Amino acid sequence: MAGIKDATGDLNRAKYILAHRPDGFAVYSGDDPTAMELCLLGGDGDISVTANVAPRLMASMIESALAGKVEEAEAANNQLRGLHSELFIEPNPIPSKWVLSEMGIMRSDCRLPLVPLTDSGRTAVREACGMAGINL
Numbered sequence: 001m002a003g004i005k006d007a008t009g010d011l012n013r014a015k016y017i018l019a020h021r022p023d024g025f026a027v028y029s030g031d032d033p034t035a036m037e038l039c040l041l042g043g044d045g046d047i048s049v050t051a052n053v054a055p056r057l058m059a060s061m062i063e064s065a066l067a068g069k070v071e072e073a074e075a076a077n078n079q080l081r082g083l084h085s086e087l088f089i090e091p092n093p094i095p096s097k098w099v100l101s102e103m104g105i106m107r108s109d110c111r112l113p114l115v116p117l118t119d120s121g122r123t124a125v126r127e128a129c130g131m132a133g134i135n136l
Contacts, residue, residue, distance in 0.1 A: 005030040005047050011037055018042045032058075032084040036077045039065035049092060050083050053099040054132050082128030090121045099125060102136040 003026030006014055011034055017027055018041055026044040029035035035046035039062055051058040061076035087095045094110065098117040101108035110116060117125065126136050 002026060003028060003044070006038070006043075007031045009034045011041070014038050014043065015041060032080070032087075036061055036065045036073050040068070040070065040073065049087050049096060050080055052093075052096045053087070053103075053129070054080060054083060054134060057132060079132050082131045083125075086125045086128035089124050090117060095121060095125045098122065099129060099134070099136065102126075103134075 002024075004017065005028045006017060007030030008014075009031040014027070014029075014034075014037075021027060027038070027042075028044055029038040029046040029048075031038075032046065032048050032050045035043075035048065039045065045066070046058070046062050048058055048062075057076055057080060061073050061080060064070075064072035064076060087099075089095055091114070094114055094117050097106065097110065097114070098108070098121075100106045108116075129136050
């Protein structure tokens with residue numbers, strides 16, 4: 001094994017893994033809401049859902065955290081906070097696919113078992129996108 005993706009969101013668990021990992025063993029976050037903190041603790045990066053719709057801002061946050069630039073990482077994370085949660089307002093990847101279709105990157109249709117994002121989901125995700133500087 002070369003590493004692990006920790007998607008639990010449990011930073012105490014992440015601290016334990018980081019403290020006990022062998023040399024060369026990578027630890028990646030798989031939980032966007034806690035990815036910045038995991039990287040600041042010594043993690044190696046993030047396997048992200050949010051990065052699908054906000055790649056530059058997410059990369060900036062992770063790069064800042066890995067470099068120990070806490071204020072820069074926090075500023076980016078604050079912009080992304082709404083997306084981190086609203087992209088899971090309905091089953092993943094429905095909200096992300098909807099955003100990407102609104103951006104013109106992909107078609108808007110879904111295949112079963114996925115269904116289209118609800119109207120209330122669209123409203124919430126659109127608002128979170130606006131907070132992250134994504135105009136739909």
